[in-house]
Amino acid sequence: MVEKVDVSARAASIEYAIRDVVVPAIELEKEGHEIIRLNIGDPLAYDGLPTPEHMVAAYKRALDSQDNGYGPSYGLPELRQAIAEGETRKGWPCSEDDVYVTHGVTEALQIIFAAFLEEGSKVLAPGPHYPPYMAYPQMYGATTVEYRLDPDDNWRIDLEDIASKMDDSVRLLVLINPNNPTGNVATPAEIDALIDIARDYPKCTIISDEIYDGLDFTGKMCSAASRSHSVPVIALNGVSKVYFAPGWRIGYMAWHDPEGRLSLVRDGVERLLRSRLCASTPAQHGYLAGITGDHGWLETHRARVKERLDYCMRRIGEIDGLECEAPGGAFYLFVRITGESAASDKQWVLDLLHQHHVLVVHGSGFSPQYGAGHFRMVCLPPIETLAEAFDRMESFLGV
Template sequence: MKISQRVAGVEYAIRDIALEARKLEKQGKKITYLNIGDPLQYGFQPPENVKEALMKAVREGQNYYAVSEGLPELREEIARKEKRKGLGVGEDDILVTNGVSEALEMITASIVEPGDEVLIPGPYYPPYASYVRLFGGVPIEFSVDLHNSTPDLGDIRKKITPRTVAICLISPNNPTGAVFSEKSLKDLVDLANEHGLYIICDEIYDQIVFDEKFVGIGKVSGDSPVILLNGFSKVHLMSGWRIGYISFNQSKKLEALRENVPKLARVRIATNLPVQYAALESLKGPQNYLPKFVSDLKRRRDYTIKRLNGMGGLSCSNPKGAFYAFPKIEKNRYGSDKEFVLELLKSKGVLTVHGSGFGTQYGSGHFRMVFLPDMPVLEGALDKIEEFVG
């Protein structure tokens, strides 16, 4: 039977590679999973007040189709959060989605036509390339200096063509933990403006930073066309509940897009309503779980990076945010980064993700591991990685 060729380009290395681990697990091998960026699979949980808000909404009958754009109180609270970060938005500028994943799909569907080019940071979170390809576009990676978290403006300039429609930024980045400075963000906004491009900025890790204060795109966006994507999976520990949002700034250049994206929101009906009540509570309620979460992660980051850099054959820049280490394989005895990762899995039972899954141009020759597990698990996994590369 006929299938669409569009889907042939869709890949998601983070989950695709887990199929190999599952095969080994079925044969009785114990696997340490360091592949998935989900704090909830490593012992973290949403705060009790947030769980309670979800259950209360269910108990009190909030079980019907919500309005497509999202619960008004939630949109208002999201706008307040983004305003505090510097983005001048109100309730009407927010569209609640089933995660940043759906937000990204809607935005890409709304701006990319066959042959259009979208600039994405190399290496990148895989759906950025997959969705661009799905809608017939071409993802173009630009270079980022990982040691000082700086996008290479010269490289971006060279890669802008008449077919370019948008520049995507992810700060803090997955898989590198790079966090862009206010100056870098401003330079990127100016460049996008100069060429009439949309800026799509993903800030899902906005409160998971370790060294410097986080600066959001809103602080520098002015009236340039900025589409902010954000969600509740990471900072708010609600990954399994699937909720995120799109936030449009006040740029006049977004007028047509603001008409179009809600059509996609209506055609998919709505986001899960009880979860919207939980998200509201997670924004309005106490935030005191967050400092501990971030300091636990910082301790794990510091340990992981020190261990990786102490191993001959690996080198790793210091991630300033998120929860990923992205070491470079300096001496690879295997044919590729994917073979390295598969061999590490088979011989030591540690599952990581091959760097080329995050883009072949800048991701190849690396692997990605999460530093989410608690210290004893992390220590055991890093011992095994050390034996493997030793």
């Protein structure tokens, strides 16, 4: 018998619900079934939401001109400058030096967690939340504590719950705005209140993940950094969602540190960035073209997403057994299962997949405590595909 090499506890405990449910879906596809995949927040997986042509052309030009070498560790200077100007337009004084380009927001998160967290540190993140906010901190001996989003009030941030869970070991307070998976958009007043809470804890930095900011349908979306005059805020954003190019793997963190509290941790971040060399050079050129180019195309994309979102809300409203708070942004619906089967949302999702070949993600994968009894679906496919998915859900629920 071969003696197996042990896996580290840290790797063995990692879960990513959004892709974990794909494993049984692939098995069914191998058997010849056609699965409607509504699990992943990738607009390119569906018709009608392509990466803008001028961005693709810039990426190709970089390839054609052999711009395929390593780039600077913190990002191409012209891209850092363009990002800084974009953040400044959002209302805070961002300079090129405040911006670090990464392989997506996901890599930025890994670097931030590695630099901020020690054994015993806490991250306070919304419940429900995008899964890496729970999965990664534990790799550094830290824990993620969830603060409550109110399921009966459009998943609004429960500020009292945040206040009751703050202490000096909370190093990072996370805002995801617009939120994945709920689509809630925080108001400026709510962001101000969150910053007020953090102000009493000098070791606490706010992470504001604004990767869906251009997909705000409420008109209320504002940059958290623009609201803070003392508490440090790290804004996260990138090419994946609002520029419709998630496969390019380009994102950034922009550091707003009005009182200069973060110089030590920033040195650590820069060391980590240098040690992982750089982000993809040609992809950065593509993103630069997106940021500096005309944004007229975004209106069409946004309108298409909104039309599909509205269609989903209408269909859910007509189905006995499902309910959904209206999302204010992003491209997800976090749907409540109202019947008895809500007790096991994962089983519900697997049964829907096996019996009717529609793939969604169980809500408990976004938070065992606050997401249970729900599922998350994307509203990205064309309406004909969504119509078929809802018809199948109706059959599944026997309505």
